[in-house]
Amino acid sequence: MKIVFAKNALLWYIYFDNLIAADKRLNRLCRAFDELLSSKAGEKVKKKLLLVSFIILFGFTPKNCRAKYSGGDGSEATPYRISDANDMNAIGLHEEDWGSHFVMVNDVNLAQFTGTQFNIIGYWVSSYDNNSFTGDFDGNGHTISNFTYQTNGGYIGLLGYVTGASAKIKNLGLIDPNVNAGTGDKVGSLVGSLFEGTVSNCYVEGGQITGHCEVGGLVGDNSKSTISNCYAAGTVCGTSSASGGLVGNNYGTILDCYSTASVSGKQWAGGLVGMNKGTISNCYAAGTVCGTFRANGGLVGINEHATVWNCYASGPVDGNNETGGLVGYNSYSTISNCYATGDVSGNNYVGGLVGLVSYNGTVEHSYAAGAVTGNEPNTGGLVGHHSSGSYTKCFWDSNVNPDVNGIGNTTDPNVIGKSTAEMQTKGTFTDVGWDFVSETVNGCEDIWRLCNDGIEYPKLAWEYTLGDFVCPDGVDMRDYTVLANQWQLETLSYDVAPAGGDGIVNLLDWAVFANGWQDTTDANDLRTFCEQWLSSSAYSADIAPTVDGDGWVNELDLAIMANHWLTGLQ
Numbered sequence: 001m002k003i004v005f006a007k008n009a010l011l012w013y014i015y016f017d018n019l020i021a022a023d024k025r026l027n028r029l030c031r032a033f034d035e036l037l038s039s040k041a042g043e044k045v046k047k048k049l050l051l052v053s054f055i056i057l058f059g060f061t062p063k064n065c066r067a068k069y070s071g072g073d074g075s076e077a078t079p080y081r082i083s084d085a086n087d088m089n090a091i092g093l094h095e096e097d098w099g100s101h102f103v104m105v106n107d108v109n110l111a112q113f114t115g116t117q118f119n120i121i122g123y124w125v126s127s128y129d130n131n132s133f134t135g136d137f138d139g140n141g142h143t144i145s146n147f148t149y150q151t152n153g154g155y156i157g158l159l160g161y162v163t164g165a166s167a168k169i170k171n172l173g174l175i176d177p178n179v180n181a182g183t184g185d186k187v188g189s190l191v192g193s194l195f196e197g198t199v200s201n202c203y204v205e206g207g208q209i210t211g212h213c214e215v216g217g218l219v220g221d222n223s224k225s226t227i228s229n230c231y232a233a234g235t236v237c238g239t240s241s242a243s244g245g246l247v248g249n250n251y252g253t254i255l256d257c258y259s260t261a262s263v264s265g266k267q268w269a270g271g272l273v274g275m276n277k278g279t280i281s282n283c284y285a286a287g288t289v290c291g292t293f294r295a296n297g298g299l300v301g302i303n304e305h306a307t308v309w310n311c312y313a314s315g316p317v318d319g320n321n322e323t324g325g326l327v328g329y330n331s332y333s334t335i336s337n338c339y340a341t342g343d344v345s346g347n348n349y350v351g352g353l354v355g356l357v358s359y360n361g362t363v364e365h366s367y368a369a370g371a372v373t374g375n376e377p378n379t380g381g382l383v384g385h386h387s388s389g390s391y392t393k394c395f396w397d398s399n400v401n402p403d404v405n406g407i408g409n410t411t412d413p414n415v416i417g418k419s420t421a422e423m424q425t426k427g428t429f430t431d432v433g434w435d436f437v438s439e440t441v442n443g444c445e446d447i448w449r450l451c452n453d454g455i456e457y458p459k460l461a462w463e464y465t466l467g468d469f470v471c472p473d474g475v476d477m478r479d480y481t482v483l484a485n486q487w488q489l490e491t492l493s494y495d496v497a498p499a500g501g502d503g504i505v506n507l508l509d510w511a512v513f514a515n516g517w518q519d520t521t522d523a524n525d526l527r528t529f530c531e532q533w534l535s536s537s538a539y540s541a542d543i544a545p546t547v548d549g550d551g552w553v554n555e556l557d558l559a560i561m562a563n564h565w566l567t568g569l570q
Contacts, residue, residue, distance in 0.1 A: 068080060068090070068094065068097070069081055069082055069083075069087040069090060069091075069102075070082065070083040070084070070087050070105065072101075072102075072103070074097055074100030074101055074102075074135075075100075075101060076101050076136070079100070079101035079102050079103040079136070079138070080097065080100060080101065080102045080103070081102075081103060081104075081105050082102055082103065082104045082105065082106075082108065083104075083105045083106045083108075084106065084108060085108055085109060085110050085111075085112055085113070087108075088108050088110065088144065089110075089113060089118055089119050090119070091119070091121050092118070092119025092120055092121045093119050095131055097135070098121065098122065098131065098132065098133045098134060098135055099133075099134045099135045099166070100135045100136075101135055101136045101138075102135065102136065102137045102138065103138045103140050104138065104139050104140045104142040104144075104172070105140065105142075106142060107142045107143045107144075107145070108142070108143070108144045108145070109144075109145050109146055110144060110145065110146050110147045110148070111145070111146040111148070113147075113148065114148050114150075115148075115149075115150055116149065116150065116151055118147065118148070118149055120149070120155075120156065120157070120158070120159070120160040120192075121133050121158065121159045121160065122155070122159050122160045122161035122162055122163075122192075123155060123160050123161055124154070124155040124160070124161045124186075124193065130161060131161070132161040132162055132163040132164070132167075132195075133159050133161065133162045133163075133167060134162075134163055134164040134166055134167050134197075135166070135167065135168075136166070136167075136168045136170075137159070137168070137169050137170070137172070138168075138170055138171055138172075139169075139170065139171040139172025139173065139202070140171055141171055142172070142173070143172070143173040143174065143175050144158065144172065144173070144174050144175070145174075145175035145176055146175070146176055146177070146178075147174060147177040147178075147179070147189065148177070148178045148179070149178075149179045149180070149181075150179075150180045150182075151180075151181055151182060151184060152181070152182035152183050152184055153181065153182075153184045154181065154184035154185040154186050154187070154192070154211075154212075155184075155185075155186050155192040155193050155220075156179055156181040156184055156186070156187045156188075156192045156211070156220070157179070157187065157188040157189060157190055157191045157192035157219070157220065158174070158177075158189065158190050158191070159190065159191050159192070160191075160192040160193070161192060161193050162191050162193070162194050162195070162197045163194075163195040163196060163197060164195075164196055164197060165196055165197070166197075167194075167196070167197030167198070168197065168198050168199075168200070169190065169191065169197070169198070169199045169200075169202060170198075170199070170200045170201050170202065171200075171201045171202070172190070172201075172202045172203075173202070173203050173204070173205065174189050174190060174202075174203070174204040174205070174207070174218075175204075175205055175206060175207075176205070176206040176207040177189040177204060177206075177207040177209070177234075178207050178208055178209075179207075179208075179209050179210065179211075180208075180210045180211075181210065181211035181212070181215075182210075182211070182212070183212045183239075184211050184212055185211065185212050185213040185214050185215075185220070185221075186211075186213075186214045186220040186221045186248070186249075187209060187210070187211030187212075187214065187215045187216070187220045187248070188209060188215070188216045188217070188218055188219040188220040188221075188247075188248070189204045189207065189209050189217060189218060189232075189234075190202060190204065190218050190219060191218070191219045191220065192219075192220045192221070193220060193221045193223070194219050194221065194222050194223065194225045194227075194252075195223045195224060195225060196223070196224045196225055197225045198225060198226045198227070198228070199218070199219060199225070199226075199227045199228075199230060200226075200227070200228045200229055200230065201228075201229045201230065202218065202230045203218070203230060203231045203232065203233075204217055204218050204231075204232045204233065204234055205233050205234065206233065206234050207234045207235070208234060208235040208236075208237065209234070209235070209236050209237070210236075210237040210238075210239075211237075211238060211239070211248075212238065212239050212240050213238065213240045213241045213242055213248070213249075214241075214242045214248035214249040214274070214275075215236055215237070215238040215242070215243045215244075215248045215265075215274070216232075216236065216243070216244045216245070216246055216247040216248035216249075216273075216274070217232030217233075217234055217236045217244070217245050217246050217247075217259060217261045217263075218230055218232045218246050218247065219246070219247045219248070220247075220248045220249070221247075221248060221249045221251075222247050222249065222250045222251065222252045222254070222278070223249075223251040223252055224251060224252050225252040225253070226252060226253045226254075226255065227246070227247065227252070227253070227254045227255070227257060228253075228254075228255040228256055228257065229255070229256050229257065230246065230257045231246070231257060231258045231259060231260075232245050232246045232258075232259045232260070232261045233259070233260045233261055233287075234261050234262075235261060235262050235263075236261050236262070236263045236264070236265075237264050237265070238263075238264070238265035238266070238269065238274065239265075239266065240265070240266050240267070241265070241266065241267050241268045241274070241275070242265075242268045242274035242275040242301070243263055243264065243265035243268070243269045243270075243274045243301075244259075244263065244269070244270045244271075244272055244273040244274040244275075244300075244301070245259030245260070245261035245262075245263050245270070245271050245272050245273075245285055245287050246258075246259040246261070246272050246273065246285075247272070247273045247274070248273075248274045248275070249273075249274060249275045249277075250273045250275065250276045250277065250278045250280065250306075251277045251278050252278045252279075253278055253279045253280075254272070254273065254278070254279070254280045254281075254283060255281055255282060255283070256281075256282045256283065257272070257283045258272070258283055258284045258285065258286070259271055259272045259285045259286070259287055260285075260286045260287045260315075261287045262287045262288045262289075262290075263287060263288070263289045263290070264289075264290045264291070265290075265291050265292075265296070265301070266291065266292050266293045267291060267292075267293040267294045267295050267296070267301070267302075268291075268294075268295050268296070268301035268302045268328070269289055269290070269291040269296040269297075269301045269319075269328075270285070270289065270296070270297050270298070270299055270300040270301040270302075270327075270328070271285025271286070271287050271288075271289050271297070271298045271299050271300075271313055271315055271317075272284070272285040272299050272300065272311075272313075273299070273300050273301070274300075274301045274302075275300075275301060275302050275304070276300045276301075276302070276303045276304070276306045276308065276333075277304055277305050277306050278306055278307075279306065279307045279309070280299075280300070280306075280307070280308045280309070280311055281307075281308075281309040281310050281311065282309075282310045282311070282460075282462050283299070283311045284299070284311060284312045284313065284314070284463075285298055285299045285313045285314075285315060286313070286314045286315050287315045288315050288316055288317075288318075289315060289316075289317045289318070289319075290317075290318045290319070291318075291319040291320065291323070291328070292319075292320060293320055293321070294319070294320060294321040294322045294328070294329070295321075295322045295328035295329040295355070295356075296317060296319035296320075296322070296323050296324075296328045296346075296355075297313070297317060297323070297324045297325070297326055297327040297328035297329075297354075297355065298313030298314070298315055298316075298317045298324070298325045298326050298327075298340050298342050298344075299311055299312070299313040299326045299327060299338075299340075300326070300327045300328070301327075301328045301329070302327075302328055302329045302331075303327045303329065303330045303331070303333045303335065303361075304329075304331050304332060304333060305331075305332045305333060306332075306333045306334075307333065307334045307336070308326070308327065308333070308334070308335045308336070308338060309334070309335075309336045309337060309338070310336075310337050310338070310447065310460055310462065311326070311338045311460075312326070312338060312339045312340065312341070312460065312463075313325055313326045313340045313341075313342055314340070314341045314342050315342045316342045316343045316344070316345075316370075317342060317343075317344045317345070317346075318344075318345050318346065319345075319346040319350075319355070320346055320347050320348075321346065321347060321348045321349055321355070322346075322348075322349045322355035322356045322384070322385075323344055323345070323346035323349065323350045323351075323355045323374070323384070324340070324344065324350075324351045324352070324353055324354040324355040324356075324383075324384065325340030325341070325342050325343075325344045325351070325352045325353050325354075325368050325370050325372075326338055326339070326340040326353045326354060326366075326368075327353070327354045327355070328354075328355045328356070329354075329355060329356045329358070330354050330356070330357050330358070330361040330363070330389070331356075331357075331358045331359035331360075331361050332359050332360060332361065333361050333362070334361075334362045334363075334364065335353075335354065335361075335362070335363045335364070335366055336362075336363075336364040336365060336366070337364070337365050337366065337447050337448070337460070338353070338366045339353075339366055339367045339368065339369070339457070339458070339460075340352060340353050340368050340369070340370060341368075341369045341370050341457065342370045343370045343371045343372075343373075344370055344371070344372050344373070344374075345372075345373040345374065346373075346374050346384075347374060347375050348374065348375055348378045348384070348385070349374075349378045349379075349384040349385040349408070350372055350373070350374030350375075350378065350379045350380075350384040350408070351368070351372065351379070351380045351381075351382055351383040351384035351385075351407075351408065352368030352369070352370050352372045352380070352381050352382055352396055352397075352401065353366055353367070353368040353382045353383060353394075353396070354382070354383045354384070355383075355384045355385070356383075356384060356385045356387065357383050357385070357386050357387065357388075357389040358387035358388060358389065359387070359388060359389070360388055360389050360390075361388075361389040362389055362390050362391070362392070363382075363383070363389070363390075363391050363392070363394055364391070364392040364393070364394070365392060365393055365394065365433075365434050365435075365447075366382075366394050366395075367382075367394060367395040367396060367397075367423065367457070367458075368381060368382050368395075368396045368397070369396070369397045369400060369420075369423060369457055370400070371400055371401060372384075372401050372404060374408075376404075376408070377408050377409050378408040378409055379404050379408045380396075380404055380405050380406055380407045380408035380409075381396030381397065381398065381400075381401040381404050381405065381406050381417060382394055382395075382396040382406045382407060382415050383406070383407045383408065383415065384407075384408045385407075385408050385409050386407045386408075386409060386410050386412070390414075391412050391414040391415050392414055393414055393416070393432040393433055393434065394406075394414060394415050394416065395415075395416050395417070395418050395423060395428070395429075396415070396416075396417055396418075397417075397418065397419075397420055397423050398417035398418060398419060399419050399420040400420065405417075421454060423457055424450075424453060424454050424455060424456060424457055425450075425453050425454065426450040426453060426458070429448065429450075429458060430442060434447070434448055434458075435447045435448060436448045436449060436450065436458075437449040437461050446461050447460065447461060448460060448461060449461045449463075449464060474566065474567065475564045475565055475566060475567055476565075476566060482541055485503075485541075486503065486536075486541040486542070486553040487553055487554075489503075489536055489537060489552070489553050490537070490551055490552050491537055491542060491549070491551040491552070493528065495509060495537035496509055496512050497509050497511065497512050501537060503536060503537050504535070504536055504537060505529070505533055505535055505537060506533075509529075510529075541553045541557055542557060544556035544557045544559065544560045
């Protein structure tokens with residue numbers, strides 16, 4: 001019994017001093033300790049050891065039982081706290097935590113990890129050997145800098161493999177990441193492969209991302225997932241197919257994103273996305289794109305069974321075959337309400353907007369204004385080569401490209417060449433059905449806006465700064481007057497015409513109301529309408545807390561305007 005007690009007491013002592021004793025030495029020490037306990041002084045020692053053992057058992061926590069990371073339990077209410085590089089690197093070692101919640105509480109610098117030292121979160125070796133991150137990672141507005149990784153493997157990124165509807169990566173910035181995956185595919189600074197998850201409010205600034213196929217500045221491969229409010233600025237180099245400034249390969253949805261990254265690749269290189277088989281809307285690319293083989297574009301390299309809507313590209317594009325200011329190759333896909341202003345150069349199938357339109361590809365209400373250089377007869381101001389497809393009221397600047405047709409190898413009455421002066425006149429577009437702000441004949445979506453005839457080409461309405469309510473461009477006293485006139489007004493339910501309301505319930509709204517009488521409106525609605533008759537309503541100045549407003553012009557809207565004050569002025 002004495003020996004057992006002696007061993008237990010000494011083992012506690014050894015454990016908490018991080019000592020490792022050989023069995024022989026331990027036994028010798030235990031016998032000596034037992035002799036001490038057998039002496040008269042041993043009774044006092046026993047009492048002290050019992051007290052110490054009790055304190056150890058109930059008052060202290062061993063190192064390997066302490067909370068993981070810098071606190072938290074991984075739940076949604078109390079996420080694991082990431083405060084330094086060691087916390088970040090530890091996530092990759094704990095696969096049991098890959099479905100948990102994480103939140104960053106500090107900026108993190110990963111410069112201490114080089115080569116393959118950093119533990120990537122999520123992996124794919126084969127269909128039988130893989131595990132993904134399915135949790136929630138909230139950057140909380142913080143940054144991760146100097147993420148460096150060099151290998152010849154695929155599924156490379158801070159998070160290599162992310163899957164599932166519960167998987168969310170948000171509110172995170174990456175500064176100067178440098179990833180070289182060599183011959184590996186699905187490579188990005190943030191995520192290598194994203195499947196059925198979401199990435200929102202994330203960005204990358206600086207650094208270089210290099211890989212073989214499906215290489216993106218932020219995400220390598222996006223499948224059935226949504227990426228929103230993200231941007232990329234840096235360098236992307238793909239040695240084969242599908243290289244994009246933001247995403248290499250997109251089978252999902254990309255909303256409200258942009259890239260200024262420089263992109264190079266062999267084929268399917270795009271300023272925003274290399275290959276698009278999903279939906280891209282309200283996005284733009286402004287970086288340089290260089291492709292050595294085929295299907296390279298200012299926004300998208302190849303657009304196949306996909307949609308590009310309300311987007312533009314402004315960077316120069318240099319390619320070989322199928323090179324376009326916006327899209328290199330468009331097949332079975334729709335391009336609608338888009339434009340390109342960057343210069344385009346290549347050999348065959350070179351167009352200001354699209355290099356090649358094939359397999360029933362469509363282009364609607366779009367224009368090109370950049371200089372185009374390529375071999376005849378497959379070089380055009382709007383489209384380099386037409387195989388099959390359709391066009392709806394599209395334009396190209398014939399002053400910028402006087403020596404080419406709108407389509408290199410054919411003509412179409414819906415591909416219209418106009419002078420620079422005409423291209424910078426609102427009426428040129430509204431006369432053929434383009435939907436502009438401040439008109440309702442062509443629709444109420446307010447897709448396009450042109451403030452200054454003879455000075456600039458049309459822009460997409462979403463490009464304008466929040467708080468820029470009226471022409472000319474920029475947020476100034478004219479816009480402040482609009483907000484002041486609507487101050488403390490609420491949005492009235494029957495201020496619906498024209499185009500969603502004009503600030504007063506009047507005869508225009510009555511016409512809409514009467515048209516729905518006994519169908520969508522009745523006597524109760526008539527009572528409410530009469531109460532609102534000739535009352536002022538909030539409309540254009542209601543821009544907070546989101547762009548759709550909250551039904552009331554107040555301090556939130558004023559804060560948005562103040563934040564953008566004097567921006568966008570020309």
